[in-house]
Amino acid sequence: MANGTVKVDVIGHVAVMTVSRPEKLNALDLDMLKALGAAADEVEANTQVRAAILTGEGKGFSAGGDIRAWGGMRPEEFGHAWVRYGHRVFERLATLRVPLIAALNGHALGGGLELAGVADIRIAEEQIKIGLPETGLGMVPGWSGTQRLVKRFGPQVVRRMALGGEIFTAPEARSLGLVDIVTETGNALSSARSYAERIATRGPAALEVVKLMIAAASGEDNGSAVEALGSILVAKTGDLKEGVASFVEKRPATFKGEW
Known part of the structure; x- marks a missing residue:
């Protein structure tokens, strides 16, 4: 099924959620956040699904939050309608009843890395880059970059990205535990499908x-x-x-x- 800017396809016991705004490198706006929440609900409700994949359409996984979507918001609107709402959506994805794999077919920066961080397993193509560039814009990671990512990856690697502005290649990210598997360009989704099908054979x-x-x-x-x-x-x-x-x-x- 298509769900706004997020497509949901189920084949056998595996669901694939595809963020679909390729002309903006899948940068997230409010409509996309709503669509991600609806996609999570759809996958959760399908009792045939035993594993799920989250990926992006085109050349990017997600470039993070679209500056045009939040740049003009009033502070209180930014805090509630953008940051807190995004938190709820990301938490919904992180707590799916089935294992979730992020297939990183392109860069995962800022909110894109926070989105990848909700997954249980991350499979990245060798050309991608990962980082938290928010402080370079005078802002902070707002969708659990300093919370969930610290718990999952450790505080020091998050410090290097958020404080030092370091951007990591896929092999570097694997060595730091940010991604689990690195695959050739163009193979993230197929590798994720294979991994998801392995999961789907288990209880x-x-x-x-x-x-x-x-x-x-x-x-x-x-x-x-x-x-x-x-x-x-x-x-x-x-x-x-x-x-x-x-x-x-x-x-x-x-x-x-x-x-």
């Missing part, structure tokens, strides 16, 4: 639970991850079924502690 329930456990262990999502794990566990019990049945039938529940 879907186990994948979902392991993803939640890793999020809790890394401190990214302690509260909601623990509650999701507990809720899934309790939902499988005979006690929950009995509790719901007793409520519907307006009678006292008889719990047996059955798992």
